[in-house]
Amino acid sequence: MKPLHGIRIADFTVHNAGPFATHLLSQLGAEVIKIESAMRPDAFRKPHPVYGREGPATFDQVASTKLSVRINLKKAEGVALAKRLVAVSDIAAESFRAGVLDRLGLGYAALRDVKRDIVLLSVSSCGQDGPDSHFAGYAPLFGAWGALSDLTGFADGPPVEMRHVMDHTVGMHSAVAVMAALAQRRMTGLGAHVDVAAREVASALAGEALLLAAAGGSPRRMGNLAEGLSPHGVYPAKGEDRWLSIAVREDTERAALAALIGGEPDEQAISAWSRARDANEAAETLQAAGIAAHASWTTPEIAADPHLRTRHTIVEVAEPDGTHRAAVGVPMRLSKGAEIGIDRGTPRLGEHEDYVYGELLGMTKGERKALEESEVIY
Amino acid sequence: MPDTPLGSLKVAVHARGVAAAYAGRMLATLGATVTLVEPPEGCALRREPPFLPGSEVSALFAYLAAGMASVTGNPRDHLAEAVIFIDDTPLAEREALGIDEAAIAAAYPGLIHVSVLPFGAFGPKSGWKGEEINLLHASGEGYLLPNGLTTELFPGRPPVKIHGHFTEMQGGVAAALGALSAWWARPELGGQYVDVASQDAGLAVGAFAIQRLGDGSVEHRVERSFRFGGVIECADGFVELLTLEQRQWDGLVDLLGNPEWASDPDLADSVGRSRRGPEINQHIRAWAKVRRVDDVVREGQQRSVPLARYYTPAEVLADPHEAHRGLFQTVEVPGAGPLDMLVSPFHFDGAPLTLAGGPPSLQEEEA
Numbered sequence: 001m002k003p004l005h006g007i008r009i010a011d012f013t014v015h016n017a018g019p020f021a022t023h024l025l026s027q028l029g030a031e032v033i034k035i036e037s038a039m040r041p042d043a044f045r046k047p048h049p050v051y052g053r054e055g056p057a058t059f060d061q062v063a064s065t066k067l068s069v070r071i072n073l074k075k076a077e078g079v080a081l082a083k084r085l086v087a088v089s090d091i092a093a094e095s096f097r098a099g100v101l102d103r104l105g106l107g108y109a110a111l112r113d114v115k116r117d118i119v120l121l122s123v124s125s126c127g128q129d130g131p132d133s134h135f136a137g138y139a140p141l142f143g144a145w146g147a148l149s150d151l152t153g154f155a156d157g158p159p160v161e162m163r164h165v166m167d168h169t170v171g172m173h174s175a176v177a178v179m180a181a182l183a184q185r186r187m188t189g190l191g192a193h194v195d196v197a198a199r200e201v202a203s204a205l206a207g208e209a210l211l212l213a214a215a216g217g218s219p220r221r222m223g224n225l226a227e228g229l230s231p232h233g234v235y236p237a238k239g240e241d242r243w244l245s246i247a248v249r250e251d252t253e254r255a256a257l258a259a260l261i262g263g264e265p266d267e268q269a270i271s272a273w274s275r276a277r278d279a280n281e282a283a284e285t286l287q288a289a290g291i292a293a294h295a296s297w298t299t300p301e302i303a304a305d306p307h308l309r310t311r312h313t314i315v316e317v318a319e320p321d322g323t324h325r326a327a328v329g330v331p332m333r334l335s336k337g338a339e340i341g342i343d344r345g346t347p348r349l350g351e352h353e354d355y356v357y358g359e360l361l362g363m364t365k366g367e368r369k370a371l372e373e374s375e376v377i378y
Numbered sequence: 379m380p381d382t383p384l385g386s387l388k389v390a391v392h393a394r395g396v397a398a399a400y401a402g403r404m405l406a407t408l409g410a411t412v413t414l415v416e417p418p419e420g421c422a423l424r425r426e427p428p429f430l431p432g433s434e435v436s437a438l439f440a441y442l443a444a445g446m447a448s449v450t451g452n453p454r455d456h457l458a459e460a461v462i463f464i465d466d467t468p469l470a471e472r473e474a475l476g477i478d479e480a481a482i483a484a485a486y487p488g489l490i491h492v493s494v495l496p497f498g499a500f501g502p503k504s505g506w507k508g509e510e511i512n513l514l515h516a517s518g519e520g521y522l523l524p525n526g527l528t529t530e531l532f533p534g535r536p537p538v539k540i541h542g543h544f545t546e547m548q549g550g551v552a553a554a555l556g557a558l559s560a561w562w563a564r565p566e567l568g569g570q571y572v573d574v575a576s577q578d579a580g581l582a583v584g585a586f587a588i589q590r591l592g593d594g595s596v597e598h599r600v601e602r603s604f605r606f607g608g609v610i611e612c613a614d615g616f617v618e619l620l621t622l623e624q625r626q627w628d629g630l631v632d633l634l635g636n637p638e639w640a641s642d643p644d645l646a647d648s649v650g651r652s653r654r655g656p657e658i659n660q661h662i663r664a665w666a667k668v669r670r671v672d673d674v675v676r677e678g679q680q681r682s683v684p685l686a687r688y689y690t691p692a693e694v695l696a697d698p699h700e701a702h703r704g705l706f707q708t709v710e711v712p713g714a715g716p717l718d719m720l721v722s723p724f725h726f727d728g729a730p731l732t733l734a735g736g737p738p739s740l741q742e743e744e745a
Binding site: 150152180182195206226235246298306325 | 382383384385386387404408409426427428430431437438440441442479497498500501502503506507508509510511512513514515516517518519520521522523524525526527528531532535536537538539540541542544547548551552553554555556558559560561562563566567568570571572573574575577578579580581582583584585586587588589590591592593596597598602604608609611616617618620622623626679682683684685686687688689690691692693694695698699700702703705706711714717718719720722723724725726727728
């Protein structure tokens, strides 16, 4: 039994941040029912141009292990059907712009009417209230609003955009908040509306810099420097665009590094040493000497790594078409219960309606057919 | 009846590094009673930069330990009341302290024992050291940054790290999630051991690079740039611009004043726009360079164009939106006085969470 066995989530989230939250919870055992429609599939299910390439770039990872049904929320019967689904769920999750769920007739009050102790997770760029709550946003904007991006980059350069990691950390933070709400429900019998503001997650990841600013300090971006650690940085390794990260904290480590490279470990000397060595071999040599180091890994290196495979961090997932691909599992290992992680690949749109509508909601074939013909299940 | 989400939960944290402390901080902010168990000289984070101006108070420690209590001693002696124990002691040192997996399971069978290490407690690299920069590069995102404007300006420079302790904090979030998941299952499964690696957590949030590998694309920081938009310099700062949907492009064209170049039929679809991205960006950059950030963001968002100001920390602190949201709370920071501290990105039932207080003084219970 996985830890969240028995928990059901009606998942209205789209794009990345919200879906990643429910993706993690699905791997922990929750039954996640992803709700889309042919008219409005998740924008990331469709091919779209990313970095100049057209492709379904981001959907498979976060949709795996979920069930898929179609509901057309533009129709009143669709909203009613969504409520039936929420009524048999523990959690509803959404990532529309603030106010959209209310306008659909599926706001927290409406959902509580059909499920008294529902936990509603709302993930948005700026939160459910406040002067900017209507703002549209994606991952790079979250980092920009939250100051994390202003603090990232070279001292003499511009700020640096955050990418999918920003979306996904919002999702992982959200999963924690949902678990807290479930715990509260167990204690009190009460549901909750959990509101996660993505830009505030970015700020939380720079909380110490914000405190410094509150005290009158002026934190600035500083490239690869890290106060208190020296030497510290990314050094060239043997080969084209190969790099080695090294971080020295203690005098003993500094002495060990000096002994390894045969002299005072200044930037020039370290670079001369590292440039002549394979990044992975150099990292092993440094670790053996008690120095924190790691090669700057490309994705093929990560996908093939024995350590990550041993930990089941990297797993093979079978897609419906029979192909296999490497995927990243939920980042933890539990000593008890069934093994957590990805069970299935990407669901086809509406793939699990026999189970969800037939078994779970007890709808007859005639009832489903009528709703399909009226483009409610669509 | 507890009035905070985790009001009934008791947690002990034994942390040298950011990951374990951030896990404890999240749980404390959600209402758990969190006790930091420190060695007599105080936990290492107390001596970790940056320091608050004119003081020896670590801003990092103050932020991470806010809302926690503190005791000193061996954590093994402070677990009687705890339901969750979060520990980042290196594996090789645990047995001597009596806090290895087997010893804890024997002494406290109902405890959720969460191990948080750079590379985890299991696997060939479980003994490896890892500071933030190493973890960022071991989990993929290190190689993929910077991007966009920075790579244009500095093509020959090495990758650059994300500010602060991003990957370690992901380890902390994963630890909090693992802890609460195991706690949820405790009535059926009892206590258990949760093994978290910051590398794994960093990789999880960077998972799309692995997916794209399966799709046949090896990501690289130079190619991983939006073809237009991105970091745009205005007269008084930077904005971020990202249009993914047609209606957002339409809004952008309107924002730019419907210039003639934008009416080229070749730019009617996203593929054509991607192909001519650099050219589009030249127009956007020239337009933005003479305008103010606030005007660009306000007028763009009115047209549903995703645009955001690159806020400095001071600007976040002064931001009316965040003031409305209650993102900051004034707490007492020993040695530095009352300061505005970020609370949490979560609201429950329409209200922000609250910090129980600032960071604890050392040996607080005897003060």
